[in-house]
Amino acid sequence: MNIGIIGGGWSGFAAAVELTRAGHRATVYEAGKVLGGRARRMASTQDASAGPPLDNGQHLLVGAYGETLRLMETVSPGSSRTGFLRLPLALVYPEGVSIRVQPLPAPLHLAAALLFARGLVLSEKFSAIRFIQALKKIDFMPTADITVAEALAGQPEKVRRYLWEPICVAALNTPVEQASFRVFARVLKDALTGKAADSDFLIPARDLSALFPEPAAAWLEKDGGAVRTRTRITALQRSGAQWKALWDGGEALHDRIIVATAPAHAIDLLRPLNDCRTLVCELDKYSYQPILTVYAEYPVLPKFPAPLIGWVEPVPLFIFDMQASLGLTNTISVVASASGPHLEWDDARWLREIDARMQQSFGPLPPPRLIRRVTEKRATFACVPNMFRPAVKTPCAGLFLAGDYVDGPYPATLEGAVRSGVQCAQTLLATS
Template sequence: EFSLRAPRLPAPLHLLAALLGAHGLSLSERLKAARFMLALRRMGFRLPNDMTVAALLAQHGQDADLTFKLWEPLCIAALNTPIHKASAQVLLNVLRDSLNRTRADSDMLLPRVNFTALFPQRAAGFVEQHGGRVLTSCGVEAILPQGDDIELATASGSMRFSHVICAAPPTVAAGLLRPLAALADTVAQIDGLEHQPIYTVYLQYQPMVRLPHPMLGLHRRYSQWLFDKGQIAGQHGLLAAVISAEGIHQELAQKELAQKVIAELREEFGIAQTPAWFKVIAEKRATFCCAPDLRRPSQQTALPGLLLAGDYTAGDYPATLEGAVRSGLRCASLISA
């Protein structure tokens, strides 16, 4: 069993102490991991040339067991991309901002409400409180440049604006931008993005069923991360298994995958009962594949009044909430400049 806990020391001492005290790694592996992080710090977490995470780990002598237990799960959790395909520089950006600055930056935050309540509902409330309008069930069918303005065509009519931020998923954004000849390069960049899946298996057990911790990672299992929704959000007995990036789980039917997760919960935690129900959500294009030297579209398009927001746009981060928020802030700063 591998575990790592950072003490309450100033960064980066908390990380050094965590690596040196990690359970499940030999002393040699712990020293290799610590030396690797110190080397990254000396480099300023910048590479002269991007490469795959696997290549970077090999350069710094991170052996197979250390990679499998520590770096590979970290890479998949952060980039949702396997180490043989993932950008080392983007991973270093994440390590720089989460492990190298202040101790609190590496804290794990688990929301007690769903993401709809956490982000979009609050954002909509903010807009309305400041005199704006939020239109739902009003999908944009076309983006039409009109001189210096941008017109949006919807089923219920057209609206004209000085600036438009297209914050749709990349495939939807590409469909809206494709008719605009000036944005051919942007569309080509979006079309060139490969994608990685995320599978989530929900299992409803009796309310007394719970995991030893609200969140757990499993080693050499289909289930990569387990979440106890009872401990997190009061949904007692509801467990969620998250499987990130491509893998052999994609070859299984949804019922087969659920049965694999049920068996793992029984073997790992002694949960002998059968869940009342299960549901598998397979997001086959959940995130872009975060490859080295990836060309991602800029927030500012070739049309001055049209901008793009989303985690797939240009930035330091992979496909994450943080990356999406940063892109939105960048759009706002471009409009207000």
């Protein structure tokens, strides 16, 4: 089959790789200049003379992201190892709490991390251990979901603030008062109750486009596929048993179409299709959450106690040492997830806040220089209890969906996007 895939993000390329592996011809259409969608190198930093390439947002993966690592290996052998700085899970807060996974087999790695955690008393440590044990027994059947805040009600305040809430916001990009406990529990279960390596942090050691989308594009093209950047599909039309994809100045016929865009862009393409009316109505109800990344440079950066360190007050954020991951000397990235008044802060206020926290941890430092502040207003869908997530198969024959929001156990993450692309390819093949 000749399959058109709209969207050159991680889900689109995951679908394209799987379909190509099965012997079909995939054409990926990407509206932007740079491949990768919401996980990409910013076009303006592609030019080496403009400084090091920076992404649209600092990303963090975990060892449990098995499908992402598998597909990276398919298109670029070795890249699932060389593409990341891999380190044992470490939640280090200069405010006082520090939880570091120990080099022991599971489940001792985590038990030891909590028992030897700094800044927590014994009763708090045991509460956290009991919470993780309870995860193993959770039934993921679609029973009524609750919020993460409700599920954490029995946890001590310090454990909530320094352990569960930062993990929830980092993984679901949704505040605990609104976040789905079912999805949160699934992410925790996969990362914390499996092999010790599943809980590892994986910090990209390449820009995000070079990590998977670009090698995937090169791999596809070698295998007869095609990738068209700067090609925004403006309409989809039925044409007999096929689908026509139209763009400004061109059109192409495909046996099947996969819409692998963010939900808001999928709506634009699906709205004119009568059979997709109900689907569009449901997707229209989605709400979104922002993510902000600030890149800054210090004249000299002190040695970090871990490649990423966190703060809870006055707003939760993580600071990454980009020298450790990308070799960018004296450079940090600061990530603040989910909405809040801090998203309205200007550059000067951000620099002051960052500097205050850096000085709190490392003592007096010369002032930092802002490299760039990036706010992705619709970084992810808000992952709320019992939300509608569409099936990969749409009511229109031959038209499929992929993307981090499509039905699956994961929140809006790279693993969620890749899994959905793989599942979409499998469903398309099984129903053809």
